[in-house]
Amino acid sequence: MQQPVRIAPSILSADFADLGAEVRRIDAVGADYIHVDVMDGHFVPNITIGPAVVKALRPHTAKPFDVHLMIAPVDSFLEAFAAAGADILSVHPESGPHLHRTVQTIRALGKKAGVVLNPATPLSVLDYVIEDLDLVLVMSVNPGFGGQSFIDSQLRKIEAIRTLIDATGKTIDLEVDGGIDMVTAPRAIAAGADVLVAGTATFRGGPDAYAANIARLRGGGAA
Numbered sequence: 001m002q003q004p005v006r007i008a009p010s011i012l013s014a015d016f017a018d019l020g021a022e023v024r025r026i027d028a029v030g031a032d033y034i035h036v037d038v039m040d041g042h043f044v045p046n047i048t049i050g051p052a053v054v055k056a057l058r059p060h061t062a063k064p065f066d067v068h069l070m071i072a073p074v075d076s077f078l079e080a081f082a083a084a085g086a087d088i089l090s091v092h093p094e095s096g097p098h099l100h101r102t103v104q105t106i107r108a109l110g111k112k113a114g115v116v117l118n119p120a121t122p123l124s125v126l127d128y129v130i131e132d133l134d135l136v137l138v139m140s141v142n143p144g145f146g147g148q149s150f151i152d153s154q155l156r157k158i159e160a161i162r163t164l165i166d167a168t169g170k171t172i173d174l175e176v177d178g179g180i181d182m183v184t185a186p187r188a189i190a191a192g193a194d195v196l197v198a199g200t201a202t203f204r205g206g207p208d209a210y211a212a213n214i215a216r217l218r219g220g221g222a223a
């Protein structure tokens with residue numbers, strides 16, 4: 001069943017020179033999850049942050065760290081991110097040879113497990129693992145960068161995954177990541193999403209705008 005909408009600001013669009021304060025600011029104005037984009041310059045054409053930064057940010061908030069791993073091979077880094085303070089670890093099926101094993105490893109570490117579908121990744125990757133997931137993440141841009149445009153074809157993928165999740169009878173977050181703004185947020189919610197990642201749309205306008213930005217996204221884009 002679709003849960004109340006939660007907002008996961010992506011700190012990819014935060015001030016990297018002031019990340020601790022940025023995390024405290026978005027926590028204070030209602031961020032539900034803190035979305036951390038981890039990129040290796042190999043699986044995706046960009047490099048961001050590693051477990052040391054997650055560990056450094058951990059004391060700045062009690063909100064869950066929603067860690068989106070865009071690294072390959074991913075398995076050897078799961079323990080480090082878990083130890084650093086991640087709460088949700090989400091992996092791309094293309095980032096390792098044994099998705100089921102990777103999901104089980106995350107669960108054995110005591111963390112919530114997510115699977116991420118790139119725009120061209122078919123739904124069938126969820127067969128045989130969906131019951132073991134806490135979260136399914138639909139990429140509505142190709143991973144690697146913030147500030148890209150929402151890919152409309154992902155709306156029907158969100159609708160199809162909503163049906164799959166509801167058929168499990170379990171509570172599994174359906175998160176959408178990429179190009180979420182005041183126009184696309186209500187469309188993603190109408191398609192069945194219940195967690196919205198937003199980097200550009202959260203941090204646009206500077207700290208004084210964060211509260212209103214998050215409130216508008218949560219409200220489905222209404223002013």
Ligand SMILES: O=C(CO)[C@H](O)[C@H](O)COP(=O)(O)O
Nearest residue numbers: 143144146147178179199200
């Ligand atoms: O995973 C990501 C990119 O790979 C980011 O989470 C995503 O792009 C968020 O940025 P924006 O809201 O600016 O599109």
Ligand SMILES: [Fe+2]
Nearest residue numbers: 037068177197
């Ligand atoms: Fe992300």
